[in-house]
Amino acid sequence: MIFETLKPQVENIISNSTKTVDERLLAVCDLLKTNIKYYNWVGFYFRNGQKEELLLGPYVGEPTDHTVIPFGKGICGQVAVSDQNFVVPDVSAQDNYIACSITVKAEIVVPIFVKGENIGQIDIDSNTPDPFTEADERFLEFVCQKISEIL
Structure with a gap:
């Protein structure tokens, strides 16, 4: 399975301390988008200090206008509040969905925890x-756990 072959590559990217955190996050995005054919946009959102909003971090894919997302808004904002993975098989069936592109059909968001606190998400x-x-989900939980080690 592709996920098992990608895990050591994720670990290599994360452990490369000659690169900045943002460079490593971008490399992870690129690795996932390049190797998993149905991953069309891959990015990170992080909590903006103590504000109840998320800021767009490194990503690969089409540009997005959604650089700031209030907690509770859209799929990402809901994950910021729920601390749970959110898999959306059909975005058109979601009432609280922020459309990034008309081509997007599905979305998955997995939170990143540092010391038990939800600080962001993929x-x-x-x-x-x-x-x-x-x-x-299990693979992305692995990715988020590895990323949490450098945040």
Whole structure:
């Protein structure tokens, strides 16, 4: 399975201390988008200090206007409040969805925890309807756990 082959590559990127944190996060985004065909936009959002909003971090994919997301708004904002993974098989069926592109059909968001606190998340959009499985969730939890070690 592709996830098992990507895990050591994620670990290599994360452990490369000659690069900045943002450079490593961008490299992880690029690795995932390049190797998983239904990952069409891969990026990170992080809590803006003590404000109840998320700021866009490194990402790969189409540019987005959604650089600041209030807690509770959209899928990312809901994950900031719930501390739970959120898999959306069909974005058109979600009332509280922030459309980034008309081509996006599905989304998965997995929180990143540092010392038990939700400090951000990885956000993946797919142009393929209902592509995400439990294997995606487990893999992205692994990615987020590795990333938490450098934040």
